[in-house]
Amino acid sequence: MEFTYHDRQMLYDAWMSYKAKLRITQIEMAKRLGVSQLDFSKTMRGDVPMDRNFVFRFCKEMGLDPGSSLPSLKENKKITSNEPIMVRTSLTVDGTIAKVEYSGDQVFIEYIKEI
Numbered sequence: 001m002e003f004t005y006h007d008r009q010m011l012y013d014a015w016m017s018y019k020a021k022l023r024i025t026q027i028e029m030a031k032r033l034g035v036s037q038l039d040f041s042k043t044m045r046g047d048v049p050m051d052r053n054f055v056f057r058f059c060k061e062m063g064l065d066p067g068s069s070l071p072s073l074k075e076n077k078k079i080t081s082n083e084p085i086m087v088r089t090s091l092t093v094d095g096t097i098a099k100v101e102y103s104g105d106q107v108f109i110e111y112i113k114e115i
Contacts, residue, residue: 003050006071011058012044014069018062033057 018024030040033054042048059066067073095113102108 002072003055003070004072005046007055007073008044008046008050010070011050011055014062014064015044015058029058029061032061 015029019026019029026040027037030037033040034057035043035054039048043050043054055070056066059069091109093109093111095111097109097111099110100107
């Protein structure tokens, strides 16, 4: 999953509020998260991409629910209805496709490969 600019901005705003209320430093938060202060700073500034592990640990430290707080995760929650969705997948074979059949949830592809 890739986090967006809006996710980063929401986390930054939450961090500024959390930091002011609890009078915690960047160094202290970095220690709690198990990262260096420099890595924490780079992540918050957007110099490096936010990874899922960092985001979820950071939210947990601040008492935030990522699914309710991060814009990109809120958008994904809209899809969680019980209605079926259409999914499309593709694959590449090492040759020329000669025949395609399907049965239920299985697809059978016969292809010709020159040796």
